[in-house]
Amino acid sequence: MADDIPSTPGKFKPEKSSIYFNRIRWYSSLSKLTLWSFLFLSLLLFLFFASPRLDSSTHRHITFSSASESTATWGGHEWERRVRQSARVKNGGPNGLTVLVTGASGFVGTHVSMALRRRGDGVLGLDNFNDYYDPSLKRSRQKLLESSGIFVVEGDLNDRDLLTKLFDVVAFTHVMHLAAQAGVRYAMENPNSYVNSNIAGLVNLLEVCKSANPQPSIVWASSSSVYGLNSKVPFSEKDRTDQPASLYAATKKAGEEITHTYNHIYGLSITGLRFFTVYGPWGRPDMAYFFFAKDMLKGKQITVFEGPDHSTVARDFTYIDDIVKGCLGALDTAQKSTGTGGKKKGAAQFRIFNLGNTSPITVNELVKILEKLLKVKADKKILPLPRNGDVPFTHANITLAQRELGYKPSVDLQTGLKKFVRWYLHYYSDSKKKSSSVW
Ligand SMILES: O=C(O)[C@H]1O[C@H](OP(=O)(O)OP(=O)(O)OC[C@H]2O[C@@H](n3ccc(=O)[nH]c3=O)[C@H](O)[C@@H]2O)[C@H](O)[C@@H](O)[C@@H]1O
Secondary structure, three states: OHHHOOOOOOOOOOOHHHHHHHHHHHHHHHHHHHHHHHHHHHHHHHHHHHOOOOOOOEEEEEEEOOOOEEEEEEEOHHHHHHHHHHHOOOOOOOOOOEEEEEOOOOHHHHHHHHHHHHHOOEEEEEEOOOOOOOHHHHHHHHHHHHHOOOEEEEOOOOOHHHHHHHHHHOOOOEEEEOOOOOOOHHHHOOHHHHHHHHHHHHHHHHHHHHHOOOOOEEEEEEEHHHHOOOOOOOEOOOOOOOOOOOHHHHHHHHHHHHHHHHHHHHOOOEEEEEEOOEEOOOOOOOOHHHHHHHHHHHOOOEEEEEOHHHOEOEEOOEEHHHHHHHHHHHHHHOOOOOOEOOEOOOOOOEEEEEEOOOOOEEHHHHHHHHHHHHOOOOOEEEEEOOOOOOOOEOOEOOHHHHHHHOOOOOOOHHHHHHHHHHHHHHHOOOOHHHHHHOO
C-alpha cells in the first residue's frame, strides 16, 4: 500500500494499530474543530449585533492630529447635506469657485474662507483643531465661519477615507491648502508633527486630488523660511532654497518638491505661495507680535533676539488682508489640472510666488509700535538669536506675484498692528461673544 511505503528513505512507516488510533484522534479533532468554529461564529455574531448601529454612510474615525490625538465623527446624510450646502456657489454665476480650504479654522484659513464666501464662492472647510495653540481660538474662528454659512469639517489631512468622501460628495474646482504644522522654533520640540502634517498629510491630500475626477487646482502655503541661510536680498523665487535653517523650513521645501512631482506625473495644477511672517486680527498666539502684546499687557518680560555683533533681527511682516488678496489672485489665475482619475493628459501649470510686504522691519521697531498702541513700556531682555531655526532677516521680492497675480501689498506694519491690537483687546476682553463684530 502506498500509505505503508515511506516516500523518503528514513521516514517513519506507520503500524496498522497506530493508523486506527490516528483515525480516532482525527475524528475527535474534527469534532473539536466544529465546536471551536461554532464558538467563533457565535462570537462574531455577538460582536456584530452588540456593536453600535451606525447609519450606513457614517464613519467614526480616530485621527491623529499634529499636536494631539483627537477623535472626530463624520459621515451620514445630514453631514453630507451640510457639506454640499457649504460648498455650493452662492452667486449663481458660472465663474464661482468651489473650494476646499484645509486649515480653515487657522489664521490664514479663516480669512481666506471669509473672503471667498463674501465673493459668493462655494467654501468647505477642513480642520483637525489640534492643540498646538489654544483650540478655543480656533473654535471662535469656526463660529465666525459658521455664521457666514461655512461648514468646517472636523478631520485630519491624513484621513484618506474622509478626503475621498469629500471629493465624492463635492466636485471641488480648487483646493486652498493651508493646513500645516506651523512655527519655526517648535520644530525642535516636536519634529514628528511637522512630518505628519507637512509631509504625510500633504502627500495624502495630493493622492486624493490626483485621483479625483475632475482634479482640482491646488494653491498651497509654502513659507519664506525656505530661503533659510540665503543672504542675497531681496529674496527672489530664483534664489537658492537648499539651505533650510529649521525642520519646519525643510518640510515646506520638501512640499515644494513633492507638489512638483504630482504636477509632473499626474497633471495637477499647483501654485505654492511663500508667505512672509503674516500677522493681523485672529492671528496665531505662537507668533512674536501676538505673545509680545500679551506679555507686555501682563507686565511680563519679553525676549528680543539680536543677530551676530548686536545686529538687529528683521522680518518682512505682511498684513493678513494683503495675503488674502494674494491667495485669491492665485486661485483666480490657477489653470485647470490636466489629468483625470490619476492619469495625466498634458503639461499642467506649476508656480511659486513670494507673498511679502517688501519692507523689512526690525523686531525692536515692532516692539516700539506695540508699546505705543498698547500704551505700555516693554520689559525687554536682549538675547542672541538662538540656534533653533530662526533666521536673522527676511525680505521679499514680489515682482513675480505683482505681474502674475496682481498682488500689491498696501498695509504697513503700524496700520496692521493697530488693527491687530484693536481686535486683541476686544477679543480678550471679558465678552468673547462680541468678538465677531471686530473683523
Ligand atoms: O515667514 C514665514 O514663513 C514664517 O513666519 C513666521 O515665522 P517667524 O518669521 O520666525 O515669526 P515669529 O516667530 O513671529 O518671529 C518674528 C521675529 O521675532 C523674533 N523673536 C521671536 C520670538 C521671541 O521670543 N523673540 C524674538 O525676538 C524672531 O527671531 C523673528 O525675527 C511663522 O511663525 C511661520 O509659521 C512662517 O512660516
